[in-house]
Amino acid sequence: MTRGKAVEVFNVTKRFGDYLALDQVSFTIHENEFFTLLGPSGCGKTTLLRMIAGFETPSEGAISLFGTEIATLPPHKRHVNTVFQSYALFPHMTLEQNIAFGLENLGWDKARRQARVAEMLEMVHMTPFARRRPAQLSGGQRQRIALARALAPEPKVLLLDEPLSALDLKLRQAMRDELRELQRMTGITFIFVTHDQDEALDMSDRICVLGKGQIQQIGTPSEIYEEPENRFVADFIGETNFLEAEVIAVEGATARVRTAFGFEITTFQKGLTGPGRATLSLRPEKIGMEDQAAGNLLTGTVSAKNYMGGYTHYTVDTPAGVLRVSRRNAVSQAQSYEIGREVRLGFRDDSARVLAQ
Amino acid sequence: MRGFRFWGLVPAWGLMVATLMVPLVIVALVSVAERGAYGGFAWAFTLEPYKEILFSEDWDGNLVFDPKYLAIIGRTLALAAATTAICMALALPVAYVIATRTPRMKAALIYLVTLPFWVSMIVRVYAWLIILGNDGVVGRAWAALGGEGTLLFTSGAMLVGMVYSYIPLMVLPVFAAIEKLDPALLEAGADLYASRWTTARRVILPLTWPGLAAGAILVFVPALGTVLEPMLLGGGKQMMMGTLIQSQFGGARNWPFGAAVALVLMAMVVLVLIANARRAMRKEARA
Numbered sequence A: 001m002t003r004g005k006a007v008e009v010f011n012v013t014k015r016f017g018d019y020l021a022l023d024q025v026s027f028t029i030h031e032n033e034f035f036t037l038l039g040p041s042g043c044g045k046t047t048l049l050r051m052i053a054g055f056e057t058p059s060e061g062a063i064s065l066f067g068t069e070i071a072t073l074p075p076h077k078r079h080v081n082t083v084f085q086s087y088a089l090f091p092h093m094t095l096e097q098n099i100a101f102g103l104e105n106l107g108w109d110k111a112r113r114q115a116r117v118a119e120m121l122e123m124v125h126m127t128p129f130a131r132r133r134p135a136q137l138s139g140g141q142r143q144r145i146a147l148a149r150a151l152a153p154e155p156k157v158l159l160l161d162e163p164l165s166a167l168d169l170k171l172r173q174a175m176r177d178e179l180r181e182l183q184r185m186t187g188i189t190f191i192f193v194t195h196d197q198d199e200a201l202d203m204s205d206r207i208c209v210l211g212k213g214q215i216q217q218i219g220t221p222s223e224i225y226e227e228p229e230n231r232f233v234a235d236f237i238g239e240t241n242f243l244e245a246e247v248i249a250v251e252g253a254t255a256r257v258r259t260a261f262g263f264e265i266t267t268f269q270k271g272l273t274g275p276g277r278a279t280l281s282l283r284p285e286k287i288g289m290e291d292q293a294a295g296n297l298l299t300g301t302v303s304a305k306n307y308m309g310g311y312t313h314y315t316v317d318t319p320a321g322v323l324r325v326s327r328r329n330a331v332s333q334a335q336s337y338e339i340g341r342e343v344r345l346g347f348r349d350d351s352a353r354v355l356a357q
Numbered sequence B: 001m002r003g004f005r006f007w008g009l010v011p012a013w014g015l016m017v018a019t020l021m022v023p024l025v026i027v028a029l030v031s032v033a034e035r036g037a038y039g040g041f042a043w044a045f046t047l048e049p050y051k052e053i054l055f056s057e058d059w060d061g062n063l064v065f066d067p068k069y070l071a072i073i074g075r076t077l078a079l080a081a082a083t084t085a086i087c088m089a090l091a092l093p094v095a096y097v098i099a100t101r102t103p104r105m106k107a108a109l110i111y112l113v114t115l116p117f118w119v120s121m122i123v124r125v126y127a128w129l130i131i132l133g134n135d136g137v138v139g140r141a142w143a144a145l146g147g148e149g150t151l152l153f154t155s156g157a158m159l160v161g162m163v164y165s166y167i168p169l170m171v172l173p174v175f176a177a178i179e180k181l182d183p184a185l186l187e188a189g190a191d192l193y194a195s196r197w198t199t200a201r202r203v204i205l206p207l208t209w210p211g212l213a214a215g216a217i218l219v220f221v222p223a224l225g226t227v228l229e230p231m232l233l234g235g236g237k238q239m240m241m242g243t244l245i246q247s248q249f250g251g252a253r254n255w256p257f258g259a260a261v262a263l264v265l266m267a268m269v270v271l272v273l274i275a276n277a278r279r280a281m282r283k284e285a286r287a
């Protein structure tokens, strides 16, 4: 499949005074893509989004939109729209007027404007509220109007800065599905900023993990989760156990390592060139317990137990160190292991990943 | 608690009665009194002073309509309105620039805006007398550019002085209104293809109306009663209500007429305040 390039960010660096907020960031976003910028607070996600919108200028580097260089173009000349974190609806205008604002500035005639506003209100299920003002809406409704306002001018790219963070949990879940649906329906490229890994994994076509002002990894949700390329990504996305390991041999994408448990395993590696020290990352749900233990076996003692509803987290002390193990609470309730109990654990070679330290 | 509500307010009421109500009643009484033989007044009840505002006696002693005082009232209103409008137009960009500086810079600039208040009003107006005078900076520039005559003692000179005197009263509330504005709203404007000018007109302006309205009251009301600028910069050639009142209590020695004009001026101020309060209440009801 060959898709056009919607946004290209090339070697973009941003400094605020002496502070390096973004360091040589490059990536390409395709047409129709739901692209997520994910990273901890303060890693530069908003700054990156604001540079694409035109509210900040890169200190170095280039940004292009469908092949046109835009890094120095003022925001009102870029055919992208933003859904602001605080929504930023105009409080003195009705919802209709808010949605029509961009269309007026683009010089759409009245009939076309009215039709588009009606269509947008319909799309976000807010038609009965057309004449209200933003102050009379709930958070979720404001969110919808902010979306409608940003989508009305048919932007080439829609930028969303943590749009769900102000909503309560239930609504957030519903809005995820709605957003995803809107993206499919409109075919517009979405750049979505969040610090919430669940959101990113759930919604994105591809995720760009940002950390310390740099790109840590770009990939599909499953690539990011299953094949983290470094410690930062493995640590930030989901939960994992980090274990010391000794590299014996590297063969392309795999490595043979001696683990702290005593046995040797061969598995996928990233960033290693030869023998030396490395880190083994092992996800809690990839470790089998008792009846599910298979592969490399070891024993340990349950030292803590956290019941989470759908699954239970166990902390198990083993001779090689403490392991977090999670287990789904399936049909049978029998398999619950009490604190102090000795358990058998097992994991397969390819469940673990070897990462450079 | 009840006792405090009543007795606790006694000092405030006392102050109001002594400094506002009593003088007001005196002025009202004087405005219906007769002119004293040697200035001052003599107690009486007559509406003559009010009639004097609209009519004058011709040679035969008949009352005929005479618009000369109406012209003064009109000029006063026009100058106060012009002052308010110019202050608004100047204060908006000034307040915007101040509101978008760093906090330190903001404090410094606000201090500068209020700085003229530390100097006596008379000194400040005299300063303009010098600046606009034939030997002043502006006066010379005017002559150098081929301007005719003197800038002083014109409506323009008065206007300059009034705008200068009252503009801080406009800048401060407008600044407060702009500062309350969410910066994301301005970005939203630009994001939705509005030029700076369109954003200013369609987003900043409507949302700073409350500040502009407050500033308009603060400027317009004292501008109606202004005395110094017409006296010094207008050279007393262009009478305004303030100078008219002053002259009646002074040189003209017609206290009742001066008091009548003063009450008309006050009635105008009250009308403006009522109109403003009604507007604010309507707005409150809508929100």
Ligand SMILES: Nc1ncnc2c1ncn2[C@@H]1O[C@H](COP(=O)(O)OP(=O)(O)O)[C@@H](O)[C@H]1O
Binding pocket: A016, A019, A021, A039, A040, A041, A042, A043, A044, A045, A046, A047, A048
């Ligand atoms: N205008 C600015 N001036 C100075 N520092 C800024 C400015 N904007 C952002 N920063 C800094 O840049 C870093 C990245 O900020 P931001 O992009 O908002 O992070 P994120 O959205 O990922 O939480 C932060 O450390 C922040 O303090």
Ligand SMILES: [Mg+2]
Binding pocket: A045, A046, A047
């Ligand atoms: Mg942010």
